[in-house]
Amino acid sequence: MTLLLALGLTAPGTTPAASAVQTAATPLTVSQAIGQQNGSTQTVRGYVVGQPTATNTVVTSGFPNDYALAIADTAGQTSTSQMLYVQIPSAFRSQWGLRTNPSLVGKRIDVTGSLASYFAHPGMTGTSAFALAGGTTDPPPGGGSPYDSTYYAPAIGKTGTALKASLHDIIDGNATLSYSQVWEALKDTDQDPNNSANVIELYTGRSIPKSSNGGSTGNWNREHVWAQSRGGFDTSAGPGTDLHHLRPEDVTVNSTRGNKDFDLGGSSVSGCGGCYTDSNSFEPRNAVKGDVARMLFYMAVRYEGGDGWNDLEMSSTVGSSSSMIGDLEVLLAWNDQDPVDAFEMRRNDRIYTAWQGNRNPFIDHPEWADAIW
Known part of the structure; x- marks a missing residue:
């Protein structure tokens, strides 16, 4: 099922609404999405950094439920001002909720939905698609790191x-x-x-x-x-x-x-x-x-x-x-x-x-x- 999600395919027995369909357009960065809170439907790419529980609070473990996640442009981001809060509709919670899937922290994903305030914070609501973004912070041999152009x-x-x-x-x-x-x-x-x-x-x-x-x-x-x-x-x-x-x-x-x-x-x-x-x-x-x-x-x-x-x-x-x-x-x-x-x-x-x-x-x-x- 994970491979199907990564490829944007629909698994047998699922509806398109519950599948991870990636759009052909280049995804926005989290920073761009934070600056475009205009209700438009967009795909945003970022690293899962935790679960928002309040306007200025994101937890990184002990996740209380599967209702939301926070993404950022870097895997190590700790400032909530640099995060996008993403609503997880019920159809996606079993696969993308952090209480059920805590190993998603650190993964790079694409999410599609409306750029609108969530938890009184820049966010995405009405989310219609989730997908792995073709790479994670678990670097494969010969792969890259988010720190290659700076730290390394x-x-x-x-x-x-x-x-x-x-x-x-x-x-x-x-x-x-x-x-x-x-x-x-x-x-x-x-x-x-x-x-x-x-x-x-x-x-x-x-x-x-x-x-x-x-x-x-x-x-x-x-x-x-x-x-x-x-x-x-x-x-x-x-x-x-x-x-x-x-x-x-x-x-x-x-x-x-x-x-x-x-x-x-x-x-x-x-x-x-x-x-x-x-x-x-x-x-x-x-x-x-x-x-x-x-x-x-x-x-x-x-x-x-x-x-x-x-x-x-x-x-x-x-x-x-x-x-x-x-x-x-x-x-x-x-x-x-x-x-x-x-x-x-x-x-x-x-x-x-x-x-x-x-x-x-x-x-x-x-x-x-x-x-x-």
Whole structure:
């Protein structure tokens, strides 16, 4: 059904009114639509950024119903003044409502309807068609990112060491957090999309109350995916508090992972379905293998030894020396096998817009890992 929607076709058993028909004309941008609130029928293209619940309020998780969504010209937009509020008629709610389909956040869509105020805000009412817009913020290998012409402009077209150096210059100089601030940041970046009171643990995948953080059995704590002892850093502001590799994790499972490399195989990890470990390596569940790889790639590019911290590098083996983590070949495979998803993209956006001011390039461009290593 999703493919039919993307192609603008009508699925068997549906009426044209309930199908996702795209118009032949070039869609308006959200900015253009905001400036044309004249009641005309138009198609508008934008990224789903949340659900409007009031004139100046758009929620990004814990969606209360399937009645409306907000779109913007960039996936990371947080200003409601730059959003178009879209009414979702009943015929479309099962497929396009955010309570039922929270993974739509970050997707780029085309919507057709009347440009008219909604929630006393620039919007679209009487919506008659929805469709995926031929691309999402989950970038395919070789695909683009909304940030290519701005944030990543100096890196576009480069490969190898030149690409690595350019990306370092782009993501270096980020704002730094204290280790206590990391608690609050993770409650935002790793929030359960289906329960705003919870976070999702990285390795276990368990949804756990944000308030259950600490050091006791059953709590979640702050997992350094690039282990502190493998990077020569502590928890003072710097790599030890960099959100791009810090994730909530069950206290016991975090201890089991310890400072091991990442590789395949071993014995099953209690309380962590799909996880395995042996004397020198840890294998996470399939759904986050790519997440782990992309976090490590980020660290190896961000920390190059020029700002008082060690030069972090990827290793082709497990059990390597300090400041290196592997197995690189396995991690490159995980990057391909587990593509970027909506949760990972939202996390990247939140770190960029609300906490550190820098992005993980390998979430926006997974193919850059192969271009460097």
